[in-house]
Amino acid sequence: xxxxxxxxxxxxxxxxxxxxxxxxxxxxxxxxxxxxxxxxxxxxxxxxxxxxxxxxxxxxxxxxxxxxxxxxxxxxxxxxxxxxxxxxxxxxxxxxxxxxxxxxxxxxxxxxxxxxxxxxxxxxxxxxxxxxxxxxxxxxxxxxxxxxxxxxxxxxxxxxxxxxxxxxxxxxxxxxxxxxxxxxxxxxxxxxxxxxxxxxxxxxxxxxxxx
Numbered sequence: 001x002x003x004x005x006x007x008x009x010x011x012x013x014x015x016x017x018x019x020x021x022x023x024x025x026x027x028x029x030x031x032x033x034x035x036x037x038x039x040x041x042x043x044x045x046x047x048x049x050x051x052x053x054x055x056x057x058x059x060x061x062x063x064x065x066x067x068x069x070x071x072x073x074x075x076x077x078x079x080x081x082x083x084x085x086x087x088x089x090x091x092x093x094x095x096x097x098x099x100x101x102x103x104x105x106x107x108x109x110x111x112x113x114x115x116x117x118x119x120x121x122x123x124x125x126x127x128x129x130x131x132x133x134x135x136x137x138x139x140x141x142x143x144x145x146x147x148x149x150x151x152x153x154x155x156x157x158x159x160x161x162x163x164x165x166x167x168x169x170x171x172x173x174x175x176x177x178x179x180x181x182x183x184x185x186x187x188x189x190x191x192x193x194x195x196x197x198x199x200x201x202x203x204x205x206x207x208x209x210x211x
Contacts (some may be wrong), residue, residue, distance in 0.1 A: 009019060011074045011198060016033065019058070020058055022049070023050060023054075023055060023058055023065070024065070024069055024074065025048065026045075026049065027048065027062075027065045027066070027069060028051075028069055028109075028112070029047050030140075031041050031066065031116055035116060035119060036062070036116050036119060037065060038122045040062070041056070041062055041089045043103060044065065045066065063124070066116070066127070070117070070130070072174070073113045074131075075187075076104075076134050081098060081158065082100060082101075082128050082139075082142060084094075084142060084143070084146040085168075086149040090155055090205065090209070094201045094205075095197055095198060098168070098197035099193055099194060100196050101139070101172055102172055102176055102177070103193070105176075106188055107187070108178045108187065113131075114169040115181060115182075117131045132208055133145045140165045140166055140189040141162075141165075143165040144161040144165040147161040147164055147165055148161045154210055155209070155210055156182075156208045156209060156210060157210050157211075164204075168201075169205070171200035171203060174198060174200065176192070176196055179210060
């Protein structure tokens with residue numbers, strides 16, 4: 001019996017993964033520059049420096065490409081570690097989470113996926129729903145679980161932890177995210193992010209900290 005060497009398969013898999021990343025990088029640039037409607041498979045192939053034939057081997061159409069980019073976005077969100085240790089005090093945890101959350105939203109290129117999803121969600125509601133569930137709702141749920149622990153211990157008083165989590169996240173975005181995502185202002189400075197998150201934390205605890 002002849003045992004086939006595993007090394008060639010390993011090399012092929014690495015090359016396949018590298019080519020896929022190359023295509024996704026090119027597609028991301030085209031979607032950022034031209035939007036979903038303006039992007040074409042030809043433009044994406046040129047930006048990725050591959051032939052259209054190679055492009056279609058990996059992705060059936062630009063919808064599949066865009067969904068793969070959103071999948072990467074969801075993975076990036078999932079890799080961010082928010083410290084929701086229930087033993088930590090609420091003020092420290094909220095400030096740290098708020099800064100990390102705004103960093104994530106306002107990172108270079110961070111607004112492009114959201115802008116594109118907003119532009120196509122009315123025509124492709126499934127894309128919008130999946131993006132919300134995988135990225136935004138998951139973060140709300142993680143914060144909500146932390147708040148439930150502190151509500152149960154009596155540190156915080158709230159009837160609806162999901163609502164409270166959403167409220168805090170919106171407070172952290174105030175004056176920062178919308179100007180950034182609509183390209184009306186550059187990414188906020190560290191000082192400005194800290195100022196807004198500290199204010200959001202004070203407002204949140206004034207409403208929900210046990211008296």
